[in-house]
Amino acid sequence: MQRGQFSSTFTFVLAAAGSAVGLGNIWGFPTNAAENGGAGFLLMYLILAFLLAYPALMAELIIGRHTRANMVMALDSIATRQSAKKLGRLTGYAGMVTASLILSFYAIVAGWMLGSMAEPVASFFGFEALGAWLTAFGTARNIILTSLFMLLTGLIINAGVEQGIEKWSRRLMPSLLILLIALIAYVLTREGATDGLRHYLVPDFSQMTNPDLIVSALGQAFFSMSLGVGTMLIYGSYIRSDANLPMVGSLVTLADTGIAFLAGLLVLPAMFVAQNLGVAIYGDDGSLIGGPNLIFQVLPTLFESMGGVGFLVGFAFFVLMSIAAVTSSISLLEVPVSYAVENHNMSRKRATLWLSSAIFALSVAICLNFDALFDAVISLTTEWAQPLISMLICLFAGWVFYRNSILNELKQGNPDIEHSLFWKLWPVYVKFVCPALIGVIIFQGLLF
Numbered sequence: 222m223q224r225g226q227f228s229s230t231f232t233f234v235l236a237a238a239g240s241a242v243g244l245g246n247i248w249g250f251p252t253n254a255a256e257n258g259g260a261g262f263l264l265m266y267l268i269l270a271f272l273l274a275y276p277a278l279m280a281e282l283i284i285g286r287h288t289r290a291n292m293v294m295a296l297d298s299i300a301t302r303q304s305a306k307k308l309g310r311l312t313g314y315a316g317m318v319t320a321s322l323i324l325s326f327y328a329i330v331a332g333w334m335l336g337s338m339a340e341p342v343a344s345f346f347g348f349e350a351l352g353a354w355l356t357a358f359g360t361a362r363n364i365i366l367t368s369l370f371m372l373l374t375g376l377i378i379n380a381g382v383e384q385g386i387e388k389w390s391r392r393l394m395p396s397l398l399i400l401l402i403a404l405i406a407y408v409l410t411r412e413g414a415t416d417g418l419r420h421y422l423v424p425d426f427s428q429m430t431n432p433d434l435i436v437s438a439l440g441q442a443f444f445s446m447s448l449g450v451g452t453m454l455i456y457g458s459y460i461r462s463d464a465n466l467p468m469v470g471s472l473v474t475l476a477d478t479g480i481a482f483l484a485g486l487l488v489l490p491a492m493f494v495a496q497n498l499g500v501a502i503y504g505d506d507g508s509l510i511g512g513p514n515l516i517f518q519v520l521p522t523l524f525e526s527m528g529g530v531g532f533l534v535g536f537a538f539f540v541l542m543s544i545a546a547v548t549s550s551i552s553l554l555e556v557p558v559s560y561a562v563e564n565h566n567m568s569r570k571r572a573t574l575w576l577s578s579a580i581f582a583l584s585v586a587i588c589l590n591f592d593a594l595f596d597a598v599i600s601l602t603t604e605w606a607q608p609l610i611s612m613l614i615c616l617f618a619g620w621v622f623y624r625n626s627i628l629n630e631l632k633q634g635n636p637d638i639e640h641s642l643f644w645k646l647w648p649v650y651v652k653f654v655c656p657a658l659i660g661v662i663i664f665q666g667l668l669f
């Protein structure tokens with residue numbers, strides 16, 4: 222079968238970064254940082270992103286490009302023993318289920334972004350009530366906005382990887398970066414911002430050993446880098462053979478952690494600025510507020526404080542957030558869709574239609590039982606399923622995949638790789654260090 226391919230390494234980096242950079246960076250990371258003591262969380266997140274997530278990302282990219290297949294077939298095909306093949310397929314299925322569950326809550330949050338994007342427009346044209354409805358939490362509003370977002374995702378996935386994914390990724394990243402930096406520059410001039418900066422950048426080391434903080438930081442790092450469901454494996458399968466994989470992987474890691482860091486630099490100071498403007502940012506128990514609504518409370522307050530231009534800035538911000546969400550959600554939907562197309566001979570259109578409808582049904586179930594399901598699904602998928610599946614992928618890369626096949630794969634894009642630091646460290650890393658560390662973190666999370 223003819224597989225799509227990215228036209229250049231550069232567009233691949235953009236597409237993979239487009240998948241990685243999304244709500245996880247700008248909604249998830251700052252919220253998690255605020256809830257877990259700020260700087261201590263930031264530090265732990267950075268350590269885990271480079272120490273664990275980067276090597277795990279490399280495992281997915283290398284296996285994907287070598288096998289040029291979805292995760293079910295990929296893990297099956299690198300194994301030779303029947304039992305390993307079976308475990309490989311099971312891991313692939315688990316990845317697909319996880320990707321679908323992630324998309325089911327992701328689409329809800331992305332729907333909120335669409336609502337916040339439309340609100341300033343509605344208010345500008347005098348539809349105040351509509352504007353209020355778009356931004357106020359409500360079951361009907363949640364479901365309607367989610368359905369719009371799923372429709373958008375399905376339409377792009379239906380167009381296929383080259384047209385669909387590349388086009389949307391190309392302009393997003395530079396625009397997002399520029400807007401974030403401009404907003405940070407603005408927020409830092411406002412009263413209260415330095416308190417936020419201190420909270421975000423001066424760590425309280427005693428908090429860093431808190432098991433909750435470590436598990437959250439681990440989940441955040443794996444979520445933000447789109448690991449453990451087969452997304453990056455699939456993207457790797459579309460990359461050209463001459464691309465230098467370790468470099469590509471580091472660029473994606475740097476872009477992803479960089480944007481998350483900047484988002485924190487915006488949101489945490491913005492919380493303290495908002496406090497000066499009358500928003501309560503401490504809960505009854507004296508800790509900073511968090512929760513899924515955090516940035517929807519804090520950022521609009523900041524935009525309003527800008528006066529007339531605030532309306533435009535807010536609109537631009539939520540447009541970019543919606544695009545960032547789309548370039549991520551398509552990478553989630555691609556996981557089950559490519560499996561259905563490649564293993565069950567379904568047409569791309571049919572697969573997209575059925576799978577996005579099924580995932581939307583899950584979203585509706587979450588919307589109808591929001592308090593019971595929303596946080597639970599997030600925790601189950603990002604804190605447990607993603608790290609566990611990543612651990613299995615590392616084990617496959619370290620113990621099942623032939624070392625020589627890996628080396629030959631990497632040599633295509635980098636003939637001298639054998640003498641590089643990467644090749645000295647990474648094989649040992651995926652074989653022992655990553656699985657052991659993930660195992661320990663999950664274990665201590667279960668115990669405490």
Ligand code: TRP
Pocket residue numbers: 240241242243244245246320323443444445446447448449450452549550552553
């Ligand atoms: N990483 C994306 C974000 O930060 C979300 C995402 C896309 C994702 N594909 C994924 C998360 C696969 C986990 C697995 O918003």
